[in-house]
Amino acid sequence: QVDLDALYEAAKEEGQLTTIALPHNWCAYGDVIAGFKAKYPGITVNELNPDAGSADEIEAIKANQGNMGPQAPDVIDVGLSFGPAAKADGLIQPYKVSTWDTIPDDAKDADGYWYGDYYGVMAMLVNKDILDTSPTDWADLANDEYANAVALAGDPRASAQAIQSVYAAGLASGADADGAAEAGLKFFGDLNAKGNFVPVIGKAASLAQGTTPIVVAWDYNLLAWRDSFEGNPLAEIVVPQNGVVAGVYVQAISAYAPHPNAAKLWMEYLYSDEGQLGWLAGYCHPIRFNDLAAKGAIPQEMLDALPPAAAYEKAVFPSIEQQNAAKEVITSQWDSVVGANVE
Amino acid sequence: MKQNRFWAWVVFLMGAAYFVVPLVATFEFSLRMRRGYYSFDSYASVFSDPNFQATFSYSVMIGVFSILVGILIVVPAVYFVRLRMPWLRPFMEFFTLLPLIIPAIILVYGYLRLYNSSSIIPFTGSALGTDILLTFAYVALALPYTYRAVDTGMRTIDVQTLTEAAQIAGANTFQIIGQIILPNILVAVLSGAFLTFAIVIGEFVIASLLNRPAFGPYLQNIGANRAYEPAALAIISFILTWGAMGMINVLGRFAPRTSARTD
Amino acid sequence: MTDVIAAKPRRRFSWEFLGVAPFILFGLMFLVLPTLYLLGGAFIGRDGEFTFDNILGLFTDQIMAAYWISIRVAGASSIIGALAGLAIALAIIRGRLPAPLRSAIMTFSGVASNFAGVPLAFAFIATLGRLGLVTIIAKTVFGIDIYRAGFNLLSFWGLTLTYLYFQIPLMILIIAPAIDGLKKEWSEAAASLGAQPWQFWRYIGLPILWPSFLGTVSLLFANAFGAIATAYGLTGSSLNIVPILLYAQIRGDALQNPGLGAALALGMVVITALANVLYLVISARAERWMK
Amino acid sequence: MASDFLKVSGLTKTYGANTVVKSVDFSFAQGEFISLLGPSGCGKTTILRMIAGFETPTSGSITIDGQDITTLKPNQRQLGMVFQAYALFPNLNVGDNIGFGLKIAGVPREERRARVDEMLKLIGLPGFEKRYPYEMSGGQQQRVALARAIAPRPRMLLLDEPLSALDAKIRVSLREEIRAIQLDLGITTVFVTHDQEEALSISDRIVVMNAGHIEQLGAPHEIYNKPATRFVATFVGHLNNLDVVVTDPASKTVTIDGQPLTVPDLPSDVALNANSVLTVRPEVLTIGAREGNDVTLTGTVSDVTFLGSVIRIRVALGSNIVSLDTFNDQRSAPPKRGEAITISLASKDLLVLAN
Amino acid sequence: MASDFLKVSGLTKTYGANTVVKSVDFSFAQGEFISLLGPSGCGKTTILRMIAGFETPTSGSITIDGQDITTLKPNQRQLGMVFQAYALFPNLNVGDNIGFGLKIAGVPREERRARVDEMLKLIGLPGFEKRYPYEMSGGQQQRVALARAIAPRPRMLLLDEPLSALDAKIRVSLREEIRAIQLDLGITTVFVTHDQEEALSISDRIVVMNAGHIEQLGAPHEIYNKPATRFVATFVGHLNNLDVVVTDPASKTVTIDGQPLTVPDLPSDVALNANSVLTVRPEVLTIGAREGNDVTLTGTVSDVTFLGSVIRIRVALGSNIVSLDTFNDQRSAPPKRGEAITISLASKDLLVLAN
Ligand SMILES: Nc1ncnc2c1ncn2[C@@H]1O[C@H](COP(=O)(O)OP(=O)(O)OP(=O)(O)O)[C@@H](O)[C@H]1O
């Protein structure tokens, strides 16, 4: 078993933890970080580029090999498919948290290089002040009324969230798991050609300000955004009828982490009950959800706030191989097939 | 002549419309946070955000250091080049033109490659080092403005003769720069300083690429994630910049006047 | 006294050089070297060998499109900005408008020319975004849905319109001294020789301003070409213009190739340098009457 | 027509509360060379600019050759103007500068070129047409400015201190050239200057101005020898003031430092023992006696200044110090400081001035 | 010591390939007022700046009061300097400007204030200490600059064209003040000017320079009356050149326009019928005969210029045009252009100059 006290001492020695790509309203990371700081005083958390995509995180590790400064991330939180790739490139190091055994086996690397952290389903948020009727499925996005309205929540060349969105759209158009990526590209290519696609990274602000009245993103993000609007503007979350894709993210520690002990301590915190519930408070299903549920450790009001379970019934969990293949296709062909340029 | 004036007014009013409407619109937008009626909620939200305070004071601090470093580097250089080494002038002009021609993003790319922790001068090796690098980066960005301000200031006084007048009265170089040159170009120096400040406060690219918790990246982050606060922030930063510029004008009034009357 | 005699000239020199040395060192370390390093990097492959691959890597549709839109936006915003700025500067300096207006505009220009970047993007979203004041007024008062009509803030014209907000004031600031430099006597001399005002501008005023005008245009071009914060604030990182590509390259290396980043940067420097060379060539011809 | 080719009447200019030209009247004949002379700020430039059309008179009128031009635009007045700072168009070469007015008037290229050549010859700069203004000295530039002004054969030539930016030697030679060209072309010319020697040496008639009004208008020798007011006398040339006491109003006798002298021009209404001030030019005083000098005074040399061709001797007559100018003459050594000295003058050279 | 308080020997200054001061030697006694006079670019300022220490001589030495100061820094030389453009410190008021040198020298505040008051009285500006330079006229500023230079009791005072930025009238009165203060303090003074009248009127001795070397060094009347070279004669005062033909070398007789005259100073080695050039000052010529004038010439009046106190008459003697200066005299009207005229001169006033 891990000696948490010793780890804390060692981490305090390092004094700092560098995270990357953790928006504060993503899975309530803001509160999670605050909780970590409160529990382990003496460690400052240095947050890099909250808006980075998964690929950006991997590149940050690559670019900072040997850099012990505050630009080098210690830990990353990336889309599932990026985990094995990073392992293959030798960019991450293994670590098994104390609660390792309660993480489902299909969501972790057997050697402890990467391990799933939470999941959600791909959904759409609609600004009701601008659009009277919400789309109910992917196909609706091509309707005339959604001209210049649809945005992804990331750059499909770099962001796991955006890649999964494209993949989900492909599945919804009837393709099988292998053809979903191409179908998704075609779907967005058509959407772009029609003028419904907005080449802007959809965020809470762009949705509220009307730049992107519809944003496709993980349901937990959309819920957090909707909350932040406090009813102004009115926003509705739509889980599409077809192509409900669930996505798992994974945590990993950089192989070049300047503060390895702080990184390990961070992992311990995230995978503790407290950390897992922290994510859940941000509408993310933590990877130990079933374990926690079985232990009855989840407060009822938290369960009530979650999106209806029905949405998750249809959810498809693509395998790592499927995801890798899709990622490869989408990142490399997005430019040529969709090619969303400014005109 | 009348016609002349008419067109002048037309041009002026068109320009005024272009510049004023976005400000009005932004202000209006910033008031829309509460559904149905106008409020200053977005401003309250901004000011109560600890990140606003933290990033803003960080940027102010970096701004102050950038100004000091800029003055320390530029004033003696301009002075001695004017006085003794006019042949160096083209080099100075060239250096100070570079930041206008080479985009900031390219400079910072270069810094990251040159001064990363595996180089001989590992600025990015520590937070403090990165702060220093950021300061230098801002000095570089502001260099055209600082240089030109100081140079203009020195042009309005006869540096050579004043130096000689002080020298023959027994003053040494420190006394000359401290007691004669600097007081006389103070307004120019300050106007350069405020420009530097205005640049530093809003700067986004360098701070973001060096991953420092500055105001610019904070603005960007808020801009992506909040609906109404960005408009409030735009108004706030506009007022801040306006304040800095206003200071230049106010200080201009206290300038030691150099123009001589003739009999 | 003998020691003084022997040491003096040398000591004096080094003293003065010490005053200039920090500047030179700074310029080399933070302006010249990074640029050179980067430009050199454009010709070095992953294996550390000299190569043209990075440069060739620029010739993809996407990157070419990015350069093209960047050049167009920078070109349009610099030329339109320069013309509009010139018109406004002429109006306030030569148009006999009330004197306080001039200092107000100059101060405003100082502010607005520094108002580039993220806040500017916010301002334009609040103005011409889908829920922007102008958009809404156009829709509710005039019944024109500018977005349905094809307008988009994230288009060539949208970006240009936004960039003009800092380009015009910059032009005013830079060209104003040149207009002030037009001596009153020149227009009076022309008038006494029978010239109409337009003839004065055609033969004397504008030809004299021409070099400054060109110089400012090339500066505005570089300014817009390298501008990233505004575009980034408008769109997040997805806009396909060169500075944003480069930004992505530096931050995340989404294109997975560091040499390509250097090549992108080289491309930018070459284009701004070309703009400046063009200026130098034209102005050298236009300035043959100057010392 | 002869004497009112240029006619200015009741010309007034007010800036805010400040009247800088106060109802000025004058008229001149065609071909005259007129100088406006006066101290800085007296309104010379303002008058010239009203004639040129750059300022609108507050009231009054200006006619040229019978045509009222008061409200005409400058470009319709057909006048030539030369400015103090040359004001050549820096972007045009000499030829184009000189030909500018002709080009505006639509004169064909060939004719223009011929006229430019003629002008260049006139100002002594043939072959300079390809030069740019910055490539020339101030004196050359001002010559070109002159040529530019006269090339379109204007009705009048206006010059505003055209020489004051130039070196002393060039100033003298150029003023002679200007006068020669003016006589040659017979062009009516108004010349503004604050340099009295310049005005005296070059003009047919001089308008001496002070604080917006005319103090005196006359030929140079009238201005110098018969100044109408104390202002004119002091402004033009050097002047000695002598405090005298009237000892016999009837015989017009006064005493200076106790020494009697008769003043033919003494007004008849002065009182006995009144203090009065007489003025006299330094050059009419002579050391010792001289034929025609009817007044002899004795005093002490207080100072001798060697000025080259002239030696200025200051003589103390009691509390009066008078300056006496004499040509440097090697044959007679100048008196020494402290020496007693006798000086003489002709009483009719004494000026009694209105204040 | 007397005559070498300031001693300059072999002083040379080279800029690149250009030697602008060519081995200049002179020495002066304590208390002398010395002018460096010469045309623009002759090296006057360069010499002054080498004395002040702003330029390092290429070779040669400068000693003051026996101390070799050639390589001393300017701030160690204890000299006072006044610049053409006043160069008052714009950020300091008059009092602080004058007290600057004393403050640098560490003089206590009270003593400084007393000295500043004394200086202000000396320059006639008491009560001005709180004014800033921009609040004063040029003449006042230059007075303050003078006070600033002499306040620390320098060993010598250096002035570089201190008057040339001022108006003519102020120029004259300020030069007299400077001279009076200099005599009062007995301070050795080097004064640079290109104005010959200024140099003649103010100096004990004058160094006339040309192209980097000394043409003549002497008292003002020596310079004017006995110019050593043609350059000096032309530069100082107006000069007439007369082309003459030597008709009898033995009796030193030449003819001008066929009219004979005897030249006492004619070198004995000139040949018969040689062409030679004589020079004569305009003021030694007189209209008609005059006692002591032994040469009479007849010619035609070609031009008459009225200059105020002086009338300059140009007389054509064949191809020679000579200028004759006469005081303006109302009793005798000046001759008219074209009139025949007789002029006379004393043959010993004719100058035969080395070239
Ligand atoms: N545009 C103006 N507004 C207000 N006052 C003016 C203006 N132009 C001239 N003045 C004032 O009018 C007066 C006469 O000016 P003007 O230029 O005619 O004088 P001047 O005789 O030419 O003097 P100088 O010899 O200095 O050129 C001055 O007191 C001047 O300050």
Ligand SMILES: Nc1ncnc2c1ncn2[C@@H]1O[C@H](COP(=O)(O)OP(=O)(O)OP(=O)(O)O)[C@@H](O)[C@H]1O
């Ligand atoms: N720093 C310098 N570098 C090169 N040449 C110089 C320099 N300073 C002066 N000269 C040259 O030296 C010569 C003498 O200059 P100096 O200033 O001594 O002349 P000056 O007699 O004072 O003339 P002026 O009456 O115009 O002031 C000039 O030809 C000038 O061009």
Ligand SMILES: [Mg+2]
């Ligand atoms: Mg004037």
Ligand SMILES: [Mg+2]
């Ligand atoms: Mg000089």
